[in-house]
Amino acid sequence: MTIRRNDFKRSPLSVALLATLMVSASGAVLAQDATQANEQDEFQSTTSAEDTTTLDKVQVTGSRIKRAEIEGPAPITVITRQDLEREGHVTVFDALETLTQNSTNVQGEMFAGGFTPNASVINLRGIGPGYTLFLLNGRRMAEYPQPYNSQSNFVNVAAIPSAMVERIEVLAGGASAIYGSDAVAGVVNVVLRENMEGDAVRLLAGTTTMGGGDTGHIQWTGGRSGDRWSVVYAFEHLEREPIYGTQRDFIDSVFDNPGNPNPSPALALVALNLLNFGPGAPIPPGHAAYYPGEEVCDRFGYRTFNSPTRGLVCGPDNDAALQTIRNKSSNTSAYGYGTFDLDNGDQLWASAFGWDSEAISSGGTEWWGNTIDVHSGLFYEPSLGTIVQLQRIFRPEEYGGLDAVASEYSERATELAAGYRGTFGERFDWDVTLAQSRYKYENDRPRLLARSVHDLFLTRVDGAVDPFFGAYPVFNMNFDAWHTPLTPEQYRSMSTRVVNRGESKATTASFTVSGDLFEMPAGPLGFAGVLEWASQEYDLNADPRILPSYPTTAPDKPLNLTGTGGGGERDRYAVGLELSIPIVNTLRATVAGRYDKYDDITEVDGASTWQAGLEWRPVDRLLVRANYGTSFRSPDMHYVFAEQSGSFSGILDEYACRSAGRTYSQCAANALTSESYSAFGVRQGNPGLKEETGKSWTAGFVLDLIEGMSMSVDYYSIELEDQVGDISNAYILQQEADCRLGVKRDGSPSDFDINSSFCQEMLGRISRTDAPGTPNDQRVSQIVRGPINRAFREVEGIDATFRYRTTTDRWGSFDTQLAYSHILSSETQERFDTPRVNWRDHMQNFEHRSRVRGAVTWSYNDWTTTLFGLRYGSIPNWAETSRLQPFITYNMNVGKQITNDLKVTLLVNNVLNNTHIVDESHTSWPYFNYWGGQSPIGREVFIQMDYRFR
Structure with a gap:
C-alpha cells in the first residue's frame, strides 16, 4: 500500500x-x-x-x-x-x-x-x-x-x-x-x-x-x-x-504506519497463552495467541494477520482511526x-x-481485557488447558454505529x-x-457494564485453581459469546450512561x-x-x-x-x-x-x-x-x-529491577513482565x-x-x-529504589537516608502486595500521587x-x-x-x-x-x-x-x-x-x- x-x-x-x-x-x-x-x-x-x-x-x-x-x-x-x-x-x-x-x-x-x-x-x-x-x-x-x-x-x-x-x-x-x-x-x-x-x-x-x-x-x-x-x-x-x-486516508489504517511495513492489528478476540510462564516470570514478546479461525474473524469484519511474534491473530486495522x-x-x-x-x-x-x-x-471503540475479581486478569481455562489473559475490542457495528458510543x-x-x-x-x-x-x-x-461483560464471557469454577501452579482461579469461557458479535440491543442492555x-x-x-x-x-x-x-x-x-x-x-x-x-x-x-x-x-x-x-x-x-x-x-x-x-x-x-481519583497505568518497578542486579537502563531497554506491569494510581x-x-x-x-x-x-x-x-509515578519509584538501596542509579550514595522524612514520604506513597501464588513477590499494588x-x-x-x-x-x-x-x-x-x-x-x-x-x-x-x-x-x-x-x-x-x-x-x-x-x-x-x-x-x-x- x-x-x-x-x-x-x-x-x-x-x-x-x-x-x-x-x-x-x-x-x-x-x-x-x-x-x-x-x-x-x-x-x-x-x-x-x-x-x-x-x-x-x-x-x-x-x-x-x-x-x-x-x-x-x-x-x-x-x-x-x-x-x-x-x-x-x-x-x-x-x-x-x-x-x-x-x-x-x-x-x-x-x-x-x-x-x-x-x-x-x-x-x-x-x-x-x-x-x-x-x-x-x-x-x-x-x-x-x-x-x-x-x-x-x-x-x-x-x-x-x-x-x-x-x-x-x-x-x-x-x-x-x-x-x-x-x-x-x-x-x-x-x-x-x-x-x-x-x-x-x-x-x-x-x-x-x-x-x-x-x-x-x-x-x-x-x-x-x-x-x-x-x-x-x-x-x-x-x-x-x-x-x-x-x-483521512493517510491515518485510517495500520498500513499507513510509515515505520512498520508489516504492521499488526490491535489484538481482538485474543486469549494469550501463558502456560509456559509461571506467576511473576518474564513473558517474552513471542508468547502464543489463541486464534478463533478465519470464519469467526470475518464475522466481526476483522482481518487475519500473520504476526511474526504471535502467529495468526485476529483484529481490526483501523480501530484507532474510529475516533473524532x-x-x-x-x-x-x-x-x-x-x-x-x-x-x-x-x-x-x-x-x-x-x-x-x-x-x-x-x-471510537471500547475494549475489555480483565476479569474484575482477579488481580492481574490471569486465569486458567480448562478447555484450552492453559493460563490465559483475554482481550476483546468491540466494533462500532456492535453498538449501532459510532454515534452510539x-x-x-x-x-x-x-x-x-x-x-x-x-x-x-x-x-x-x-x-x-x-x-x-x-x-x-x-x-x-454510554459505557458497557464491567460485570455484565464479564458474566457474558466467563463463568468461575468456585474453589478451583490451576493444575500447574495452584495459584490462578479457574474460569470457563463462553466461546459462543466470545465468537459472536454483540447486537446493538445487547449493547444497550449491557451498558449504562455515565x-x-x-x-x-x-x-x-x-x-x-x-x-x-x-x-x-x-x-x-x-x-x-x-x-x-x-x-x-x-x-x-x-x-x-x-x-x-x-x-x-x-x-x-x-x-x-x-x-x-x-x-x-x-x-x-x-x-x-x-x-x-x-x-x-x-x-x-x-x-x-x-x-x-x-x-x-x-x-x-x-x-x-x-x-x-x-x-x-x-x-x-x-x-x-x-x-x-x-x-x-x-x-x-x-x-x-x-x-x-484513580486509574491503572503501566509502571517499571525500579526497585525490583535494581535489587536483582540490573541497571535501570537495562530494565528500561528490555522491560520484562516481572518488572513492568500495571499498577493502580491514586490522586x-x-x-x-x-x-x-x-x-x-x-x-x-x-x-x-x-x-x-x-x-x-x-x-x-x-x-x-x-x-x-x-x-510522577516514575519519580516516586526511582526515589523508593534510591532510599531502599541506599544508592542512586549511577551507584553514588543516595541523597537521603531511609529514615529521613523525604524517604518516609516516598515509601509511604507506595503499597506492595504479593501476586497470586508468589509469596514475597511484593509487587506494587498502588501509588499515591498528588x-x-x-x-x-x-x-x-x-x-x-x-x-x-x-x-x-x-x-x-x-x-x-x-x-x-x-x-x-x-x-x-x-x-x-x-x-x-x-x-x-x-x-x-x-x-x-x-x-x-x-x-x-x-x-x-x-x-x-x-x-x-x-x-x-x-x-x-x-x-x-x-x-x-x-x-x-x-x-x-x-x-x-x-x-x-x-x-x-x-x-x-x-x-x-x-x-x-x-x-x-x-x-x-x-x-x-x-x-x-x-x-x-x-x-x-x-x-x-x-x-x-x-
Missing part, C-alpha cells in the same frame, strides 16, 4: 511567501490604536510620538493608566476583528493559536480520550495553560469546571465567539502587579464591541476538501444610540460536522452592551453575554456585569464594577480611579488605583461509579472508566497602585505595586508583587523600553480541592500548597524606519519557582515584529506584517533536589523553538486579497534521534466589494493541504506528532458574505 506523504515541497507560492518572511527575522501583529474605527480594515502600526499626540487617551492591557501613546514599556500584540477575517480565522481560538508566543503542545479535540476534548486551550510561552490570565473586557472569566489533564484549571477559549470581538490584546509576560494571580506567562484580554450604528450580517459556509467538517456560521451585529443612551448587540451561531480519522479528530459542535451566543448618560455627566452601563454549546466527540457535551458560559463611572476634579476617571461569570458543564456518555457535571463561578467587585495627580517639569504624573474583592468557586461532580471508592465488582460499575470530583471556594481582596512618572521629556518611568489577600484553606495568606518600566524616546521615531516585574500564582482550585488534592512565585522582564525597542515601515525587537525572560505539579510545590521553570527568548504599508497610484495598496518568536533558553527542574535540565534542546521537548507568522494584503479598487503563512520550527522525531524539518501552512482569501453594503469573500485555509511531516519513527496512531501544530484536518474552503444595513 502506498503511504501518502505530505512533506512540504517548495512551490512558487511557498517560495514567494518565504522570501517575504525573510525580509526580517521578526514579525508579529503590532499594537494598534484601541479607538480604531469599526469600518477601518487595517492594522494600526506603531506611530511616531508626533502622531500619537493627536490620539485620545485609552487604556491598554498591561496598565490601568490611560495614555495617548500606543506603545509602552512592555510589548503588546493586538488582533482586530478585521484580522480574524483576513487571516481566515473562523473562531477566536483559531487566531490565538497562531500567535508566535503560543505553544501548540496542549490537549484538544485530537485527544478524544482525554479529560477535556471539548475545550480549547491557550498556553503562552509553553509554561502551561493556567499560567495565562484570560480576561473578558478586563474582567476574569469563570474557569472550565473539568480540569486540564484531570489536574489544573483553565479558561475555555472556545466560549468567546468572534462576532462580538472588537480586538484581542495579548501581553506575553508577567503582569501580577496589575492583575494579580495567574498573570505569569501573559494576559489575554478580549475586548468586546461597545460602539456601532446600524446592523451587519455575515454568512459563512464551507467544508474540508478531504471529507467531513462541514461548517455553517452566521453572525448578526448591530447598534443604536440616542442623545443619552447607546446599545450594541450581537448574535452568533456556528455549526460544525465531525471529522473522523477514518475520513474534530468534534461535532453547535454553538450559539448572544451579547448586549448598553450605556445611559446621567445629567451630571456620569454614566451607567451594563453588559450581558451568553454562550451555549452542544458537542459530540468519540473515542459518542460522548455528548452540554456547556454554557454566561457573564453579567454592570457599572457606574464618571469623573471628578476634572482630572480623574473612576469606575465601580460588579460582575459575575458562570460556567456549567455536563458530559454524558454523567459528569461541573459548575464554576467567578464574582468580582472593583473600584478603579485614574488620572493625572499633578504637573511635573516634564509632564503630568499619571496615577491609577484599584480596590478589588473577588470570590471563586467550583463544584465538580463525577459519576460516583467511576471513582476509586466504588466497588469494582458492583453490577453497575462502568467498564474501563475513571473520573475525578472536587469542589471548593476562596475569597480574595486586593489593592493596587500604579504611577507613570515623566523624568525628562524623553524619558518616562512606570511603577506598580499590588497586594492580594487570600481567604481559603491553602498556605497562601497574602502575596505582594511589583513592577517597574522605562520608556526612552531619544528621537521621534525610536522607543527604547524595558520592564521588570514579579509575579505569583495561587494554587489551582482543583490542585487544592480534588477528591480522590487527590493538597490543601497545603503555597503560591508559585516568579519574575519577568523584557527589554527592546520600537523603530519607525521610514514612512509606513516599522519594526520592534524585544528580549523576554520568565522565571517561575515552586511550580505546582504532580509527582500535587506539590516542586518545580522550577525558566524560559527566555526574542520576539520581533516588522510592518510595511504603502499605497501606489497604479497598483493599489500593500500591507505586509510579520511576527517572529525564538526561544533562546529553556530550563526545567523536576524538584529542588534534582539538577536543572536544558529543556530547549531536549529530545523529549516537542515545543517549537521558533515560530513565524506573516500576512501580505493587497487592496485594489473593490478587490482585496490576503496571503497568511505560519511556520513552525523543527521538533524532535518520535524516536528522539534527530529533528524533523519545519512545518508551514498558508491561508488565502480573495474578497470583492460588490456594492457599498455587500462584500463576498472566498477563503481557503491550508492552501497546500499540508497536514504533517512524515516521521518514520512514529509508529503509533496517527503516525505523526499532533502536539506540534500539525493537523490531519487539511484544506478548508469557505464562502463568506457580508451585508451592512444602513
